[in-house]
Amino acid sequence: MNFLPSNVRKGALLGLLFFLSYISLQAQDGKAIFSANCASCHALDKQLTGPALRGVETRGPWTDRANVVKWVHNPGGFIPTTPYTQQLAASMNGQIMPSFPQLSEKEIFSILDYIKSAPAPGAGPATPAAAGAPQETGNGELIFGVISIVLAIIALILMQVNSNLKKLSDDKEQILRPEPVPFWRNKIYIALFAVILFVVGGFYVAKSAIGLGRQQGYQPTQPIFFSHKVHAGVNQINCLYCHSAALESKHAMIPPLNVCMNCHKAINAYEKGPKIYDENGKEINGTAEIKKLYDYAGFTPGPGAQWDPSKARSPQWVKIHNLPDHVYFNHAQHTRVGNVACQTCHGNIQEMDKVAQASSLSMGWCINCHRQQKIAFNYNDSTGNKFYSIYEKFHNDFKSGKMDSLTVKDIGGLECQKCHY
Known part of the structure; x- marks a missing residue:
């Protein structure tokens, strides 16, 4: 026996179906x-x-x-x-x-x-994409959402059929019932849709607001196609040769053209290296990219090579890793003091043909690293950091065995003014 009016039962069922659809869309695999x-x-x-x-x-x-x-x-x-x-x-x-x-x-x-x-890698060649770039996370959420919506539509149809059958039964038994309120005027349905719209809309508005300024996976096209895979990976060129300020300065520095020309005055064609591909799998002509470098540098290769600095102009490189203006970040503090490897933030850069932002660079991402990153808490020998000598309590705790390691958060790495001032 049903104790709830049919409109309430329908509204509750519809709300449950939409709620399940909403939950399914958010499911993570x-x-x-x-x-x-x-x-x-x-x-x-x-x-x-x-x-x-x-x-x-x-x-x-x-x-x-x-x-x-x-x-x-x-x-x-x-x-x-x-x-x-x-x-x-x-x-x-x-x-x-x-x-x-x-x-x-x-x-x-x-x-x-x-x-x-996960399927094993196939025998054929893999699609040449930028190695280390964030990969798609699948379409499981979409499938769950579509299934839930289809089930909701079927439920609505069945409820309408049930309503019509009940009306036929009542007419046959000569039971007089008031005319049902149309769907678009039913207060229960209106309130239900308003709540669903408020919850779902509010979630996506908040999610979009949280994501403002974040660009994980950002992979812009540069004026010259520079392959880190060829330079840092295959040829084992140290990151610091090009980004020479990464250990000493706030900024890692984009290398000037004369750094590129140190090698490319002699290397004027790309012949022996592995094939280079963009993010769409299109093969890149390495020799043509070297010619672009010569054009920017004002260099004419070949017999009687000439280099006219007056014709040189800087390529308009597109910055990939951007932080908000109110965030302070110092490369030297992380690389020299913290001994953080480039790959920790930039992903496997030595495997990327075309660089993409591998990490979210969000505040939560940075804070989690500060909570987990252990520091070399040493100041006694020539390799130690004398700054750590002021933490007398921690050194006493080390000596007494109360602590066996120290993370960045222990020395103030979670304080707001460390990054915002």
């Missing part, structure tokens, strides 16, 4: 979580900063998913518990994976499910 948290250091089939992860559940303690959860939440604490993890840490020269306490057990399990179900 394992690939999305992997891309957001793991892909900067791990790949499935090759070693990056960390080991390849395909088949990880067949190795050592990882056959038990509970151990994987403990490892992700606290790698430093889990390492001493098994010979396998001790050997793994030694093979990585003591470099320890940062902890991810914010990931729930369900999210970690979904990452493992994705690793297990």
Whole structure:
């Protein structure tokens, strides 16, 4: 026996269907979580900063998913518990994976499910895209949303059929009932749609506002196609040769043309290196790009080569990694003092043909790094940082065994004025 009016039942069912559709659209699959948290250091089939992860559940303690959860939440604490993890840490020269306490057990399990179900690389050549660029996270949310909307439409049709059948039954039994209120005048439906519109609209407005100024995956076209994969990867040119101020200054510096010409006065054709591709898989003519460099530098190659500085002009490079004007960031403070590798923020730059912004560079992303990044808390020898000598309490805690490591947050890395002043 139904104790609620049919209009209320219909409204409740419709609201539930729209709510399920809304939740489904926000569902994250394992690939999305992997891309957001793991892909900067791990790949499935090759070693990056960390080991390849395909088949990880067949190795050592990882056959038990509970151990994987403990490892992700606290790698430093889990390492001493098994010979396998001790050997793994030694093979990585003591470099320890940062902890991810914010990931729930369900999210970690979904990452493992994705690793297990991800297709193996094909035998044919992969589509040549910018290596290290953020990958698409799949269309699972879209599929869930479409299914939910289809189910909602079917439910509406069935409710209308039920209403018509009930009306026929009442007419046959000569039961007089008031005429139903039209859909567009029904207060329950109007209120329900207003609430749904407010909740969904508010969510997307807030999400868009949070994302203002963020451009993860940004990959603009530059005046000269410069392949970091060829220069930093294949030819092993040190980052500091071109970005010479990265260890000493706030800015890493875009190299001037004379730095490029140090090599390209002699290298005037691209012949022996690997093929270069843009983000769409189109092959780039490396020799033509070198000629563009000559045009900007005012250099005429060949016998009797001439270099006319008066004809030189600077390429209009498009800045990729941008921070808001109210944020202070110093490269030297991170690279020289913090010993942070370029790849930590810029992704696997040595594998990118065309550079893209690999990290979100959001405040939350920076704060999480400050919470996890351990510092070399030493000031006694010639390699130490004398600034750390003022932290007498921490040094006493180290000596007494109360602390065994220190992170950036312990020395004020979460204070607002560190980055905003």
